Amino acid sequence: MKPLTVKNLTMITAGNLVQGSEEVLIQHGAYRLKQVKKPNTALFTGIRIVDWKSLESFYPLVLVTDRTYSRNEVPRQITIIKVTDTDDSYWKFVQFYRSQFNIPIVAITGTSGKTTTKEMIKHLLSAEKNVTATTLSSNSRTASLQYLLSIEDETQAAVFETAVGSPGDVRTAGKYFKPTIGIITNIGAHHLNYCKTLEGYIQAKAEMLDIIQPNGTLILNAEDVNTQKIDLSRFQGHIIKVGKHISCDYIASNIRYDKNGMLFNLYHKGKGYEIFVPGFGEHQVYNALAAIAAVCEMGMAIPQAAKQLQSFRHLNKQLQLFEGINHCMLLDDTWSITTTSLEAALKVLTALGEGKKKVAVIGTITDLGSWGYIIHEQAGELIHRIGVDVLVTIGEHARIMADHAIDLGLSSPVYTFKNSTLAYKLLQEIVDKNTIVLIKGDMYSEEVHKLAAELIIKKSFPSE
Known part of the structure; x- marks a missing residue:
């Protein structure tokens, strides 16, 4: 996290410092007690009863709250910022933190392939950029704050996987990450215990269109049947389609199995390239197409991306x-x-x-x-x-x-x-x-x- 002082946070949240020093440095953020794992954390909570003694090892701690605590109820070592609404103040902090960084941020969703595509993009960009990303497939809504705070001054690009457990999850992730590039890998049938119907699940994935920044880019698998059901008319940014059809922006042809992976020919803007992607299956080709399209949007040349892709290591327990x-x-x-x-x-x-x-x-x-x-x-x-x-x-x-x-x-x-x-x-x-x-x-x-x-x-x- 890019550090800030209690004085800064008090101004961001429109709060009042009622206990402690405004010079205390904040280096971590949390909105649940179990997320407090290091000293110098700002905890946004309205919980009344807290076992403060169990948090002693994490002092100095900054409490941002809309609750009024009685005298001596909270240890003097804890800085308190009193706000009108804890939830509202939390989102003010999130919005402020995200606004400090003008870097490309990729958000990826899909029924399958999102973790592999995310790891591919991270691997391709790491050749020349400092990249932060979600850890493997850990993409729950409760982890979003920590991933946002992993963006620091040295970060040049970020890649985040956004899951769909229920409607609204992608939109919530968008409030944190505000992606400049969004990817929908494919849409099958999953998480129907919360989305209720396939149509509901498709619409939950389609929330990606609403969270990409103005003039941003949406990358789609053009041949995925359920993705084709999304109404793209409301999206005002740039749409890139990947697939095998000649109408796609990134076209894969002559797909074939090779030792330890797949070979295919990629055509983009009238030029052709031979691509090797580690890992078996045509689905890996689609993952690679989306990853290459994303990094090209960030300025990487296809030959450089193709060379870097050869050293990608596919994930454990995935074919x-x-x-x-x-x-x-x-x-x-x-x-x-x-x-x-x-x-x-x-x-x-x-x-x-x-x-x-x-x-x-x-x-x-x-x-x-x-x-x-x-x-x-x-x-x-x-x-x-x-x-x-x-x-x-x-x-x-x-x-x-x-x-x-x-x-x-x-x-x-x-x-x-x-x-x-x-x-x-x-x-x-x-x-x-x-x-x-x-x-x-x-x-x-x-x-x-x-x-x-x-x-x-x-x-x-x-x-x-």
């Missing part, structure tokens, strides 16, 4: 290739699961598994609420359409996709288990060096993660 039990090929994709990412993973399984027995081990899709049955049936449709040689599901809800795939005519052997123990025993019997196994689930599924760990024999595959 990582290992040697598994009985010398099989193992694709660990247990970071998250949606129908969008499942389709991408099954396509990678098909491409890498040519000439091999293809086994898919799939866990439950979470955060669906009352849509759980329908979305698992849609997953079954994907499995039937793309095809596997053996299907294994783990979990009660995952069984729905197995049953539906069978109902649609999947003739391959299908096994359904409640836990990973019997699944492991089965895989021991049916896989060998001529087998490729995809294990797909999310970070919250202990059974799927346990099975993935048991299946991995070596942290690489002989062909790598």
